Every structure is written in structure tokens, then in C-alpha cells.
Amino acid sequence: MTHPIRVAVTGAAGQIGYAMLFRLASGEIFGPDQPVILHLVEIPPMLSALDGVEMELEDCAFPTLAGVVKADSDHLEDAFADCNFVVCVGSIPRKAGMERGDLIRINGPIFTSTGKAIEAAAADDVRVLVVGNPCNTNCLIAMSNAPKVPRDRWYAMTRLDQNRAMTQIAKKAGQPVSAVKNMNIWGNHSATQFPDFYHATIHGNPVPEIIEDHDWLRGEFIETVQKRGAAVIQARGASSAASAANAALGTIKSIITPTPLGESFSAAVCSDGSYGVDEGLICGYPLTSDGTTWKIVEGQEHDDFAQAKFEATLQELRDERDVVRDLLPG
Ligand SMILES: NC(=O)c1ccc[n+]([C@@H]2O[C@H](COP(=O)([O-])OP(=O)(O)OC[C@H]3O[C@@H](n4cnc5c(N)ncnc54)[C@H](O)[C@@H]3O)[C@@H](O)[C@H]2O)c1
Ligand SMILES: O=C(O)C[C@H](O)C(=O)O
Numbered sequence: 001m002t003h004p005i006r007v008a009v010t011g012a013a014g015q016i017g018y019a020m021l022f023r024l025a026s027g028e029i030f031g032p033d034q035p036v037i038l039h040l041v042e043i044p045p046m047l048s049a050l051d052g053v054e055m056e057l058e059d060c061a062f063p064t065l066a067g068v069v070k071a072d073s074d075h076l077e078d079a080f081a082d083c084n085f086v087v088c089v090g091s092i093p094r095k096a097g098m099e100r101g102d103l104i105r106i107n108g109p110i111f112t113s114t115g116k117a118i119e120a121a122a123a124d125d126v127r128v129l130v131v132g133n134p135c136n137t138n139c140l141i142a143m144s145n146a147p148k149v150p151r152d153r154w155y156a157m158t159r160l161d162q163n164r165a166m167t168q169i170a171k172k173a174g175q176p177v178s179a180v181k182n183m184n185i186w187g188n189h190s191a192t193q194f195p196d197f198y199h200a201t202i203h204g205n206p207v208p209e210i211i212e213d214h215d216w217l218r219g220e221f222i223e224t225v226q227k228r229g230a231a232v233i234q235a236r237g238a239s240s241a242a243s244a245a246n247a248a249l250g251t252i253k254s255i256i257t258p259t260p261l262g263e264s265f266s267a268a269v270c271s272d273g274s275y276g277v278d279e280g281l282i283c284g285y286p287l288t289s290d291g292t293t294w295k296i297v298e299g300q301e302h303d304d305f306a307q308a309k310f311e312a313t314l315q316e317l318r319d320e321r322d323v324v325r326d327l328l329p330g
Pocket of ligand 1: 010017091131158
């Protein structure tokens with residue numbers, strides 16, 4: 001009998017949690033032979049909603065679901081006990097008219113206790129994916145409050161931006177989305193992010209060779225991806241949920257699966273100084289995985305336009321770090 005993998009999801013009764021849990025339980029992500037124990041974490045007033053989610057999980061009769069543990073945010077060490085993955089969704093989403101950075105002082109404090117509890121209670125091989133916004137800086141806060149957890153275990157989510165960018169490129173080129181590879185996101189999951197079309201390919205050819213409208217690539221394309229979250233909020237009256245859950249699951253899958261040769265995927269990780277990013281910032285990079293840990297794709301060159309975009313998003317990450325200095329020990 002395979003040892004079960006324990007996956008904690010905070011904010012488990014929220015929109016993203018609801019769209020994610022059933023796919024985690026179903027075997028889709030960790031495989032049909034890997035039992036999963038889900039740890040569902042919520043604030044105390046939401047525990048009865050969590051009871052309902054648990055009932056629905058039971059009612060799916062997933063053969064891979066080996067158990068459900070419920071915990072509240074006042075008892076995070078119970079919540080994360082022996083967890084191999086912690087997906088940090090629990091936080092407040094922005095509303096129309098807000099930028100993600102406007103949430104920083106509202107959501108940031110959640111991640112100090114999250115980091116401490118992960119360090120105290122999670123499994124030795126724990127990997128953490130932060131989804132709650134502003135996710136790069138929330139991840140920085142959690143990581144900084146868990147100094148014993150190796151820094152290569154921390155991820156913030158830029159996969160939704162990657163997926164959004166892939167679809168925009170595919171539509172413009174009149175090609176299937178499966179033809180688009182290496183569409184990576186540099187920097188912050190925010191309106192300054194740089195979706196790097198230069199190094200992306202369509203059927204193996206560089207995007208700028210296939211899409212001749214470079215004004216569109218430099219202008220409308222980047223802006224559409226940067227502002228897509230706001231556009232969804234405007235249209236739906238709530239922030240993206242199914243696509244965000246899908247992106248979180250895609251990130252986990254990319255982390256645990258060796259990346260095909262010549263390909264890469266997007267996530268924000270703790271910078272080792274690569275590409276001139278301050279060491280320790282959680283910055284979106286093109287990555288490869290060996291199935292356990294990641295490497296930053298090296299040697300990509302940026303022209304003046306790309307470098308200016310990169311600098312802008314890097315500066316925003318630095319500014320966000322300065323706003324939460326009091327939450328970063330040491
Ligand atoms: N990185 C991304 O690409 C991305 C994409 C979409 C949404 N998000 C972010 O994800 C977060 C959640 O979005 P949502 O739509 O699921 O929101 P939601 O309001 O539907 O759900 C959030 C849940 O978190 C719970 N929660 C709040 N504080 C908590 C805490 N301290 N501990 C545990 N649970 C807590 C709430 O009770 C709620 O059930 C937001 O911050 C949103 O901006 C990020
Ligand atoms: O934009 C938001 O506030 C939610 C999320 O980060 C998104 O990109 O959809």
C-alpha cells in the first residue's frame with residue numbers, strides 16, 4: 001500500500017478551494033495509485049461550510065481519497081501536521097478597482113503564522129504554493145517566518161498568467177494552445193508582470209517569427225495578460241476561481257513531473273540572484289523541474305524593451321518587500 005500524501009489547502013471553503021479539492025482528491029494530480037489525505041483549513045466561522053465540503057468529498061467516493069482532516073486557522077500546527085504540500089489560498093480576494101498590492105497589509109499578516117506553523121509541523125519534504133494575493137510577497141513572508149524549511153520549497157503562483165498568455169498567443173496565431181510552449185512570466189503576479197513572448201514558441205518557432213504584429217505583442221498582448229485578473233473581476237463580480245484552481249494544480253503537476261527537454265514552466269521562486277534579482281525575493285522565472293526541485297532556465301537574453309519590463313516588475317517586488325519589512329524576521 002503506497003504511503004498517503006498529505007495536502008493542506010487553506011481557504012478550503014472558498015471559491016478556489018472548492019474548485020481545487022475534488023481534483024486533488026480524484027487522482028488527477030498525484031496519480032490513480034497515490035492515496036491523498038486532504039487537510040482542509042478555514043477560519044473558525046467557516047468550519048460548518050467546511051463540513052459540507054467534506055460531505056461532498058465523501059459523496060464522490062474517490063478511491064484515492066484516504067482521509068480528510070479539518071482544522072481552523074487558530075490551530076495551524078494541527079492543520080499542517082506531516083503535510084507534504086501546503087497550498088495557501090486562504091485570504092481576502094480583491095474587489096473591482098483594487099490592485100492586488102492593495103491587499104498586502106490585509107493578507108500579509110496571515111502568512112507569518114502560516115510560515116511558523118509549516119516549519120513547526122509539516123513533513124520534512126514539505127513544498128508550499130502560495131496563491132493568496134499578493135502571492136509573491138505573501139510567499140516571502142511565509143518563507144521568512146520558516147527559516148528551517150529550505151528555500152527551494154517555496155513557490156508563488158504565476159501559472160495562471162502563463163496559461164492566460166498561452167491562450168492569447170494561440171488565438172492571435174490561429175494555432176491550438178498546445179502548440180505554444182515556454183510562455184513564461186517574469187517578476188510579480190501583478191499588473192507589472194512581464195509575459196515573455198520573445199522566448200515563447202509556437203510549434204517550436206519563436207513567437208515573434210510567427211506573429212508579425214510586434215506592436216500587438218509589445219502592447220495589447222502584455223496589457224491583456226497583466227489586466228486579465230481585473231477583467232475577470234469586472235465581468236464576474238468575483239475573482240477568478242476555476243482557472244486559478246486549475247493553475248495551482250498545474251503548478252503542482254509541473255513541480256512533481258520532470259520537465260520535458262527544451263521546455264519550461266512558470267512559477268515564482270526564491271531568487272538566488274539569477275538575472276540580477278535580489279537574493280531572497282520571490283520572483284517569477286522560467287523553470288525546469290527534475291520531479292523534486294527546480295532550476296531557473298539560464299542564459300535568456302532580454303533586449304532593451306524586455307529589460308525595461310523586467311526592471312519594472314522587479315522594482316515592484318522590492319517595493320512590496322519594503323511595505324512588509326516588519327513581517328520579515330531577521
Ligand atoms: N495567484 C493567483 O494567480 C490568484 C488567482 C486567483 C485568486 N488569487 C487569490 O486567492 C485568494 C483566495 O481567492 P478566493 O476567490 O478563493 O477567495 P474566497 O473569498 O472565495 O475564499 C477565500 C477563503 O479563505 C478563507 N480565509 C480567510 N482568511 C483565512 C485564514 N487566515 N486562514 C484560512 N482561511 C482563510 C475565507 O474564509 C474564504 O473561505 C485571494 O487572495 C485571491 O486574490 C490568486
Ligand atoms: O486578479 C486578482 O485579484 C485575482 C487573481 O490574482 C487573478 O489573477 O485572477
